[in-house]
Amino acid sequence: MTTIEAIGLSKRYGARNALDGLTFAADQGEVIGLLGPNGAGKTTTIRLLTTILEPTGGTFTVAGIPGDQPDRIRQRIGVLPESAGYPARQTGGEYLRYAARLFGRSRHDARGVADRLLTDVGLSDRAGARISTYSRGMKQRLGIARALINDPAVVFLDEPTLGLDPAGQREILATIGEIGRGATVVLSTHTLTEVEQVCTSVLILDRGRLRAAGPIDKVVAGAGSLSAAFLNLTEEARHV
């Protein structure tokens, strides 16, 4: 079952093309790596599919819902934004309960789901502590818990391991692997080894254009490694 479908998706800022005619589809349970150099259009792609930005061209559906119904799409997705900010004075538990209530859960249900997710991401013992006292890794885990607060059909994670130590990265990747058992996951990252570890397919973007899409082994074919394929595709585009 297709959970994400983008056809000719574009975003322009004045004369600059942030994203140019992106077309791809993803199925339920797929974990897609979104790769590209800085400024390739990864975050723009995520912000378009999560209805934070409006496209200047093209159409898309997420969880079977057309892009012109943003409220319904947001009900079915979970997102960890790039450089997500956290209200420093709220506790982790309060933060998740508020998120759950914004998704329409009752006060009682919100408490239940917040407690469960805090346990799932290993933060149950810090539920009552202010977020300002959390380490970066703990904040990222809290962000992932928030992204799962509504049992989403599609989860978007924008550089979830940025700034984490190897142990923190491993924990986050393990969590992503667990999410991928039910929902479609779009993982934007610069770290190719992460993609090789957890993703089933990749999209490689460069300067707003799609350079390659498909299962990792197909994209890698002939290049020897994902790293070599990535550099070939993005540097090739620079010489064209």
Next chain:
Amino acid sequence: MSRWTVVAEQESRDLWVGGRGPALVFGFSVLLSAMTYLAATNQAMNFLEQREAVNLIVQVGLAVGVLLTVVVSADAISGERERGTFEGLLLTPVSRRAIVVGKLAAASTIWLACLVVTLPYLWVLGRGVAGAVQAALLALTVGTLVATGLGGISLLISAVTNSNKTSLAWGLLLLLVLFAPTQLPALPKTGVGEVITRVNPIGSSLHYVSQILVSRRDWTHDLSYLASPIVIAVIVTGVLIAAGPRLVRLTAGPR
């Protein structure tokens, strides 16, 4: 429970439990204490009549209460943009309208808190329940209108700016421009001054309050002076609700 109330509840909690609200209200109460002391001593020395002292405190309470509402509203959207927490709110299925209404409702709680703080001072200066109740009801009615209108304008400014300092500066400038003419005593007596007083929501509100408390007019006698605060409150609330989906975005400026 509708979702704007969820937003309003959490925003209010952040304001009051987070510590910003109590700090602002503490400052307000210190100012009001000083003003009340001065008014009471002047009253004791027959420099100031009792009703003028009550009027002074209502006017200070109203002006500073509205100022604090503007300060809190100015931070509501641009502040969240700066702190990076706005995207998380925009990613929920809560409508943009519900977000602005919830934020405006939460910002209005600071005005209500200022009103509550003003009550004992009115009771002391009004020398009893009757005078204090009338002044308090007047402050509640008129102040809520002005706080809603100017707090809403401040929220609009916050929505169209990315910097918290910019939105705060514009909000305070607006308040200064509206408040300055009220300090010119001759204004209501001249033709142009009368127009300026009636158009200015703060000037007309303070004039209306003083007519009732000092000149002992009936509540309905100068009701036309409330036209400006009512119109501004209705228009601003309407604009926030109608234009909310276009205004409440991740960043201000061109789409």
